[in-house]
Amino acid sequence: MTSLILFGASEGGLFDFDATLPLMAVQVVILTFILNTLFFKPVGKVVEEREGYVVSSLAEAKKKLAEVEQLEADLKSQLKEARQSAQSVISEAEADSDNLFREALALATAEANASREETRREIDSQKKSALNQIKLDAEKLGELIVDRLLASK
Template identity: 40%
Template sequence: MTQWIFLAAETATEGGLFDFDATLPLMAVQFLLLAAVLNAVFYKPIGNAIDQRDSYVRTTQAEARERLAKAERLAAQYEQELASARKQAQATIAAAQSEADKLAAGQLAEAQREAQAQREQAQKELEQQKQAAMSSLEQQVDSLSREILQKLLGNLAA
């Protein structure tokens, strides 16, 4: 081992700090071979994978944009349909309410007419009963006044 150290020390003194003999071109060729091997083994597959992933991301983004646009169109369409359905429902409710109001007004008018007729009928019956009571009272008053007159006249004549 010490022999190797001495041998290295002897060669180091020959060229100085940098030795530009045949090792420089050999190192350049080794570097280029290493770069070519690394490019073929690692960089091209990684580049292909990156390109594939990039194309996948781009197609996915394009599909997502299309889906988003379709979803926005459907949302707008559904909003319009919902608005028209609400208007139609409000119109139906208004028509039903109007019809119910007319029906209620008609029934109220009919009930008022019936109540008026019943009131008039009751007034007529009361008037008839009043007339009957008055005639009955007149007969009783007449009979009482005759009895009183007979008693008065009978007491005077006797």
């Protein structure tokens, strides 16, 4: 009895093939089409759109990063140039002021020298004229003394 029930008696059994088989196949095929419309297509669209979005965002981010690096390098070189030019301006200005200082110093020194020379010359001439005067006065005095002495005699 058991074996009959298990392996296909006329009524029932484990291996009882009937119209369930083709109908189940049709049902699964229909389910495939339904799931294709309701599940695989929409979800696939969303997932692939997201993958596209991620890929394009990544590419964009990479592009932006490259741009940023380019800009950074540009700015660095500009900064370097600016520093160099600032340095040269500073050294130029230093040289300029140094020159000006030297010129002014030379001028002042020359002027001072000149006025000193002039003063010395003036002093010399005054000294000379004073000496002449004194000499004259001394001569006059000498003559006067001689005159007096001569007169008293």
